Amino acid sequence: MTPDEYCQQKAAASGSSFYYSFLFLSPKRRRAITALYAFCREVDDVVDETSDPQVAGAKLAWWRAEIANLAAGKAQHPVSRALAPFVEKFDITAARLNEIIDGMEMDLTQTRYLDWRALEHYCYHVAGVVGLLAAGIFGYRDERTLDYAKELGIAFQLTNIIRDVGEDARKNRIYLPMEDMRRFSVTAAEILQRRDSPRFKALMAFQAERAQQQYKNAIQALPRVDRRRQRPGLIMAAIYRALLQEIESDGFRVLTQRTSLTPLRKFWIAWKTWVVPSRS
Numbered sequence: 001m002t003p004d005e006y007c008q009q010k011a012a013a014s015g016s017s018f019y020y021s022f023l024f025l026s027p028k029r030r031r032a033i034t035a036l037y038a039f040c041r042e043v044d045d046v047v048d049e050t051s052d053p054q055v056a057g058a059k060l061a062w063w064r065a066e067i068a069n070l071a072a073g074k075a076q077h078p079v080s081r082a083l084a085p086f087v088e089k090f091d092i093t094a095a096r097l098n099e100i101i102d103g104m105e106m107d108l109t110q111t112r113y114l115d116w117r118a119l120e121h122y123c124y125h126v127a128g129v130v131g132l133l134a135a136g137i138f139g140y141r142d143e144r145t146l147d148y149a150k151e152l153g154i155a156f157q158l159t160n161i162i163r164d165v166g167e168d169a170r171k172n173r174i175y176l177p178m179e180d181m182r183r184f185s186v187t188a189a190e191i192l193q194r195r196d197s198p199r200f201k202a203l204m205a206f207q208a209e210r211a212q213q214q215y216k217n218a219i220q221a222l223p224r225v226d227r228r229r230q231r232p233g234l235i236m237a238a239i240y241r242a243l244l245q246e247i248e249s250d251g252f253r254v255l256t257q258r259t260s261l262t263p264l265r266k267f268w269i270a271w272k273t274w275v276v277p278s279r280s
Contacts, residue, residue, distance in 0.1 A: 003082035004031055007038035010079070017239045017261070020270040021232040025138075032090055032137045033232070035082035039097065040130060042079055043104050053108045060101050060108075067097045090136045099129045111172055112188070115179040116210075119161075120154060122175075127157035131233070138230050142223035145230060151218035152233055158211040159240045162204060162247060166194055166255040180206060194255040204252035208244055215241055231274055238273040239266050 001009075011019060011034050018037055022030050043063055050056035070080040070087065071094040086092055103125025113119040131153025135145055161168075161175040168175060169192050181187070184203040191200070215237055222230060239261065247259045261269075 001078075003078040004035070006078035007031075007035045007082045010038040010041050017243075017266055018236060020239060020266045021235040023267075023270060024235075024274045025232060028086075029137055029139075031082070032086040032092075033134060035079060035086070036092065036130070036133055036137065038079045039083060040100065042077075043101055044126075047104050047107045056108055057105065060105055063101060064098060067094050067101075070094070070097075086137070090133075092133055092136070096129050096133055099125055103127075103129075107173070112174055113177050115177045119175060119177050123154040123157040123161075124150065127153040127160075129153070131156075134233065135230065138232055140226045140229055142225050144221065144223050145226040148218050148222040148230070149233065151214060151221060152237060155211055155214035155218055156236065156240055158207065158214060159244050162207050162211065162252075163243065163254060163259060165191065165204070167258060169194055169255070176203065176207065191255070196253070196255055200255070201252045204254065205248070208248055208252075211244060212241070235270045235273045238269045242269055 011022075022033055025033065043060065046056050046059045046063070050059060066075065066077050066080050069075050070084060073084070075081045075084045083092060103122060106122055106125065110122075113122065128150040131149035131151075132146055134153075135149035140146070165174075165176070172192065174181075174188055174191055176186075176191070178188075180203060181191075184199050184206065186197070186199050186203050190197065219234070219237060222234075227234075242265070243259065243261055246261065247254060250259060253259075
């Protein structure tokens with residue numbers, strides 16, 4: 001199995017919506033973004049699939065060493081070997097890859113977030129940085145496009161948090177800001193025990209509005225000159241916003257179920273967005 005095949009298999013196995021944003025890219029850019037996505041899956045799986053925090057920490061330390069190998073032209077893992085041809089061309093820096101690992105390490109030591117500022121810091125590391133790297137792969141002329149990419153990545157992570165409240169609760173993780181929970185009189189015990197209530201739905205509606213505003217701010221920040229180049233990100237935004245609307249329409253039943261869109265609907269959204277890039 002070649003490094004590229006390994007990354008393709010890793011991406012396909014995840015069943016992620018990101019696959020649909022890769023469909024219309026040139027082969028070279030598709031290889032690069034698939035390798036980046038596979039890297040994110042590898043380090044995320046370390047946290048999700050390793051029960052002992054010390055063991056997970058050691059594995060993430062190994063990945064930091066592998067990032068140094070990649071930067072030195074001595075990559076060993078299939079994912080980093082797949083990334084190697086694109087490091088200089090698309091500015092895939094060791095510093096940014098390490099920032100992603102910083103976010104993964106937060107999951108080893110932190111299960112609650114005091115306020116939006118603290119959660120935003122986490123979202124930046126696990127998703128905003130990925131947005132920055134992806135923007136470089138897709139291509140841009142205007143530096144302001146990086147602001148768009150970072151904010152869009154944070155919006156994606158907020159949507160994931162909303163969708164996965166129940167799943168995260170089973171791991172004793174609550175990514176909803178404690179400040180917001182107090183505002184809506186929702187306790188951690190209610191979430192961990194997955195007890196629904198009108199107060200919880202109001203809390204989730206508040207989070208959804210924050211996410212929608214994050215999408216609007218991101219897309220409005222995208223310079224017109226880079227709109228066509230950044231269509232893969234706009235495809236993901238359209239898919240994720242449709243998912244968010246589906247969750248809202250279903251009454252925010254995120255404590256007991258995980259909402260998803262059908263592959264056909266994702267493909268339709270991707271094709272429509274590629275043909276007519278979103279402007280709002």
